[in-house]
Amino acid sequence: MNTFRNLHPVTLLLYFSFVTVFSVFNFNPVYLCFSLLGAALYFASVKGVFVMLKSMAGYFIMLLAVAALNPLFSHNGATALFFINDNRVTLEAFCFGAALGLAIASALCWFSCIGEVFDSEKLLYLFGRASPKLAAVISLSLRLVPGIFKSFKEIHSAQSSFSSNQGRVRRFLSSFSAVITQSLENSIITADSMNARGFALKKRTRFSRFRFTAYDAGFSAFFVLLGTFICVGWFSFEFYPVISIGRLNALNIMSVVLFAVMSLTPFAYEVKEGVKWKISLSKI
Amino acid sequence: MEDFSIKNLSFKYPDRERFALSNINLGIKKGEFLLVIGESGSGKTTLLRMLKNELRPKGEIDGGILFLGNNLFELKALDSAPKIGFITQEPEAQLVSDRVYGELAFGLENLGLDREIIRARVGEFASYFGLVKEFTKPTANLSGGQKQLLNLASVMAMNPEVIILDEPTSQLDPIAAVEFLDALKRLNDDLGVTVIIAEHHLENAFKLADRVAYLEDGRLFCCEAPEGLALLLKDKRISQTLPVSSRVYQYLDSDGKCPLTVKEGRGMLEKYENEHYISIKELINNEEIISCKDIWFRYEKKGEDVLRSCSLGVRRGEFYALAGENGSGKSTILKLIFGALKPYRGRLRRRSESLAYLPQNPKNLFVKDSVEEDFKSVNNSYLELCESFGIEKLLSAHPYDLSGGELERAAICKLLLLSPEVLLLDEPTKGLDSFAKNELGMFLRERIKEGLTVICVTHDLDFAANFADRCGLLFDGGIICENDCNTFFSGNSFYTTASSRLTKGIFKNAVTYDDILECIKAGEGK
Amino acid sequence: MRKLLILIIPLLIIPAVVVAGYIIGRNSYAFVSALVVLLGCVPFFLAFEDGNNSGRRVVTLAVMTALSVAGRFIFAPIPFFKPVTAMVIISAMYFGSGFGFLTGALSALISNFYFGQGPWTPFQMFAWGLIGFLAGLLSDPLKRSKLVLILYAVFSGFLYSVILDTWTTLWADSGFNLTRFLALTATSFPITVVYIVSNVVFLLIFTPLFSKKLDRIIKKYG
Known part of the structure; x- marks a missing residue:
């Protein structure tokens, strides 16, 4: 099925940079609510509603904690609620804490989505465009990690017959030391195999399975346009000294609406494609 | 060109x-x-x-x-x-x-x-x-x-x-x-x-x-077509590694082209009548040191069963070889016997608690920078043992610098320092050449004479036929056939040694090259 | 062009970003800091791409990175025992500072594939990268004296904690809030200390072992 994650990595990078930057570096609760909503819905469509609700519960607790703790660090704000040790605890600081919690929650939620969508293959593709050699290193590391872990487990269990008189940490360390020896030894074979196939003779190219099509170009253009108009109409939300919103104009409203569109795009995409799939199946 | x-x-x-x-x-x-x-x-x-x-x-x-x-x-x-x-x-x-x-x-x-x-x-x-x-x-x-x-x-x-x-x-x-x-x-x-x-x-x-x-x-001794090479190599030790048909051809000094496959080789032996056979050795000891009765095992709660109602008995002082395809659960059985895993159903009895396990990669037994240091960490009286096994010259080497055969023997010695009664081996012949395999097999036979019991999981049917006492075949989660090696291999048609395929219907129970020679000699003597 | 970029990024672009951030004001600090650490990694990446790195060196970098990433899994049953920092320092001591930076940065990037990417990824990359870079510069004294090694392990533990806590403060307060920074440092202090102790233990054990292993490989394969 055609899903959002099948868009070209460059398009996806563009999209996720926009939403994460807008979520991480922004404390305007209006935008943040849409951001969290979009991230949560998309996350649910990828991982299921139950998993999403579970992480939402976690985020909510974290949000409360951040909101409650923030006034202890920040004494800005005009509306003092009460005093602790001569330090003012202000309504504004509390509200800012809540917004901060919201920002953290939506950022974390978007990053969970990124974790689902941006697998190592896509990241390697992006790296490979800039630096094919570094991409080769990352690719090789990714190949080595599971092997190293496996041989550690094998060595460690093989050692269990001998080292009953040693401490746990020492046993781990000595097995790890053996893993290092094995890895260094194998690295020679790997290097030979690379050299035999002509590594570092001339500038490498990097092959990938991705193709940048007109479809991806269209989506990229769409995201850039959205991003531009969102920035143009950005409206500010001040917490200190008192909570204040600048005067809303048409541009501001457009900005918020477009931001909502942007946040909800992945979810909408999944829904639309799901429906299309059902229809095309029913025609068969 | x-x-x-x-x-x-x-x-x-x-x-x-x-x-x-x-x-x-x-x-x-x-x-x-x-x-x-x-x-x-x-x-x-x-x-x-x-x-x-x-x-x-x-x-x-x-x-x-x-x-x-x-x-x-x-x-x-x-x-x-x-x-x-x-x-x-x-x-x-x-x-x-x-x-x-x-x-x-x-x-x-x-x-x-x-x-x-x-x-x-x-x-x-x-x-x-x-x-x-x-x-x-x-x-x-x-x-x-x-x-x-x-x-x-x-x-x-x-x-x-x-x-x-x-x-x-x-x-x-x-x-x-x-x-x-x-x-x-x-x-x-x-x-x-x-x-x-x-x-x-x-x-x-x-x-x-x-x-x-x-x-x-x-030096380049010769470079010939394979049919011609067999005769040139007649007196060389390397002949041991040739296909069994070619070895028999070498021995018989037959006329005509040297056979390379079982199909070509059977012709040479047809003249021998169907009356030479290898007699089956009786096993003396019947005491089971390890007995598994209807054991079941799976790795994950919802996974598939790797072993289903698997029964296996190993007698004291025997060399038991367990064969089977990849993923048939051979290594799993070894780990169960060793106690690293537990069956979820069935009974597993060990008459001895001193078992030692050699993993598939013998390097995994070594964690120090020399064989000696590794031995020292197990048992201080290692020198004696090493001398009696003839591996004292390996002591100063780094384990990774040993050849495949040396490493395998050093690893087994390290395990023997624990003075086990039962030795469990997982694919011990992997990566070894024929000579190293023979040395390993003879080494194990000597330890068995001293009272050791060996259970060996292997793909290497020739090794099993040459050195094991009994052999079992694991398939579909259980042992589907089990017998002394001669009966076992001569009963199978595909899952058997090339020697057995070569002599099927000609020499009864001959499953190794040595068996074939014995039969031929018996025929000539008559 | 690339060689020029390696110079321009730290000398011109990063200062320009900082100045621009200062002009825009407090709200941009968190963003600017993220941008700066990301840009800070780029010259090292570029230098590696252009450098004359043989197959051996490339594989060694991948192996050191994979060992430090796998180390996080391997030592997971032992609480707070994470060999990443120590492996990065060892890597830098024996293969140079550029190599050390890359081991650190790539370890962070790759291990977060398993443990979760987040806004902290660039800061982890930069922090571990910097620890590796400095260790590479100090490789001689580090190899010679155990005391220097211990001091550096302590220093790098704090450096890591300071970089990540600073970022958290900048993010949460749109500016540097000393109280929050101290509070964060104080709450993470016990963990930092445990990390430091584990790093020291790890380094003291593995530095001599590693140099022995490396000598053997060099002798064996040339």
């Missing part, structure tokens, strides 16, 4: 007295399938590495090598890399990419080829080698045989003129090894690519070769 012509080539490693190669003259024709044989240390690897600029060892070189008529040593790096492919023993360590398609593309990326050209080439070779399903998978998920096929495919994707393979099947199980050799032969037939391969197990490789070069102490 010759791909390689090697002229008066000699080579000496720095700080060594002896020449690793001396005065080699050899021409290798385009499209030839050349097999290089020789005992370990005879210079096979050195010779193969001399042919690949990137991997040539440092040292004193005399003489020269021409590649397609030009001096190989002056071949441009950008020509050498794609034109001459090289594959070594280790299936996994040669891989450089996390995904299968990345591995296939690696060499082409190094050549700076255009993305669309790579796409076409990679797709073509993935299909040819049957790697389409695995195309986007992580390389870590492949089996050993698939990994080695992938290494071959990624070298082939560069369109080489020659591929050089240094014991490529030594780490594979027999079925994967046959598949790999078949793929190689198909490449040679379909594409005309020249193949130069060093192997130490010749049962399958021998018949594929156009010519076989035999190296002895760094």
Whole structure:
């Protein structure tokens, strides 16, 4: 099925940079609510509603904690609620804490989505465009990690017959030391195999399975346009000294609406494609 | 036209007295399938590495090598890399990419080829080698045989003129090894690519070769078609490694062409009547030291059962070999017996609690920087034991510098320092040549005389037939047949040794080369 | 062009970003800091791409990175024992500062594939990278004296904690709030200390072992 994650990595990078930057570096609760909503819905469509609700519960607790703790660090704000040790605890600081919690929650939620969508293959593709050699290193590391872990487990269990008189940490360390020896030894074979196939003779190219099509170009253009108009109409939300919103104009409203569109795009995409799939199946 | 012509080539490693190669003259024709044989240390690897600029060892070189008529040593790096492919023993360590398609593309990326050209080439070779399903998978998920096929495919994707393979099947199980050799032969037939391969197990490789070069102490003893080679090697120790048909031919001094396969070999023996047989030895001891009764096991709660109602009894002082396909649960049984895993149903009784377990990779037993340090950490009275086993000269070496056979024996010695009553071995012959296997087998037999019980999981049917007392076959989660080795192997038609297939219906119960000789001698004596 | 970029990024672009951030004001600090650490990694990446790195060196970098990433899994049953920092320092001591930076940065990037990417990824990359870079510069004294090694392990533990806590403060307060910074440092202090102790233990054990292993490989394969 055609899903959002099948868009070209460059398009996806563009999209996720926009939403994460807008979520991480922004404390305007209006935008943040849409951001969290979009991230949560998309996350649910990828991982299921139950998993999403579970992480939402976690985020909510974290949000409360951040909101409650923030006034202890920040004494800005005009509306003092009460005093602790001569330090003012202000309504504004509390509200800012809540917004901060919201920002953290939506950022974390978007990053969970990124974790689902941006697998190592896509990241390697992006790296490979800039630096094919570094991409080769990352690719090789990714190949080595599971092997190293496996041989550690094998060595460690093989050692269990001998080292009953040693401490746990020492046993781990000595097995790890053996893993290092094995890895260094194998690295020679790997290097030979690379050299035999002509590594570092001339500038490498990097092959990938991705193709940048007109479809991806269209989506990229769409995201850039959205991003531009969102920035143009950005409206500010001040917490200190008192909570204040600048005067809303048409541009501001457009900005918020477009931001909502942007946040909800992945979810909408999944829904639309799901429906299309059902229809095309029913025609068969 | 010759791909390689090697002229008066000699080579000496720095700080060594002896020449690793001396005065080699050899021409290798385009499209030839050349097999290089020789005992370990005879210079096979050195010779193969001399042919690949990137991997040539440092040292004193005399003489020269021409590649397609030009001096190989002056071949441009950008020509050498794609034109001459090289594959070594280790299936996994040669891989450089996390995904299968990345591995296939690696060499082409190094050549700076255009993305669309790579796409076409990679797709073509993935299909040819049957790697389409695995195309986007992580390389870590492949089996050993698939990994080695992938290494071959990624070298082939560069369109080489020659591929050089240094014991490529030594780490594979027999079925994967046959598949790999078949793929190689198909490449040679379909594409005309020249193949130069060093192997130490010749049962399958021998018949594929156009010519076989035999190296002895760094000298080229001869280079002949396989049919002609058998007689030339008659008095050499290397004969042990030849296919059993050829060995019998050597022994009989038969007329006509040397047989290379079982089919060709059966003709030689037809004249013998069907009355010679190997008598079955009675086993004296019936006390079961390990007994498993209807055990069930699975790795994950919702996973599939690996063992289903599996029963197995091992008697004190016997050598029990357990055979079976990959993934049949052989290693799992060993771990259950050892106690590293627990069955969820059934009864497992051990009459002895002192068991020792040798993992598939014997290197895993060593964590220190010398064999001695490792031994010392187990038991301080190691010296005595080592002397009685004749391995004291290995003590000062780093475990990773030992040869396969030495490492295996050192690992078993380390386990014997725990003075176990039962020794569990997981694929102990993996990567060993015939000589090392024999030494290992004899070593184990001696320990068994001293009262040790050995349970050995193996793919190596020849090893089992030669050294084990009883053999069991694991299939579909249980032992489907179990008997003394002679009865076991002569009863199976495919899952058996080449010797048994060669003599089926001719000599009863003959399952090893020695058995065949015994029968022939009995026939001659009459 | 690339060689020029390696110079321009730290000398011109990063200062320009900082100045621009200062002009825009407090709200941009968190963003600017993220941008600066990301840009800080780029020259090392570029230098590696251009450098004359043989197959051996490339594989060694991948192996050191994979060992430090796998180390996080391997030592997971032992609480707070994470060999990443120690492996980065060892890597830098024996293979140079550029190599050390890359081991650190790539370890962070790759291990977060397993443990979760987040806004902290660039800061982890930069922090471990910097620890590696400095260790590479100090490789001689580090190899010679155990005391220097211990001091450096302590220093790098704090450096890591300071870089990540600073970022958290900048993010949460749109500016540097000392109280929050101190509070964060104080709450993470016990963990930092445990990390430091584990790093010291790890380094003291593995530095001599590693140099022995490396010597053997060099002797064996040239």
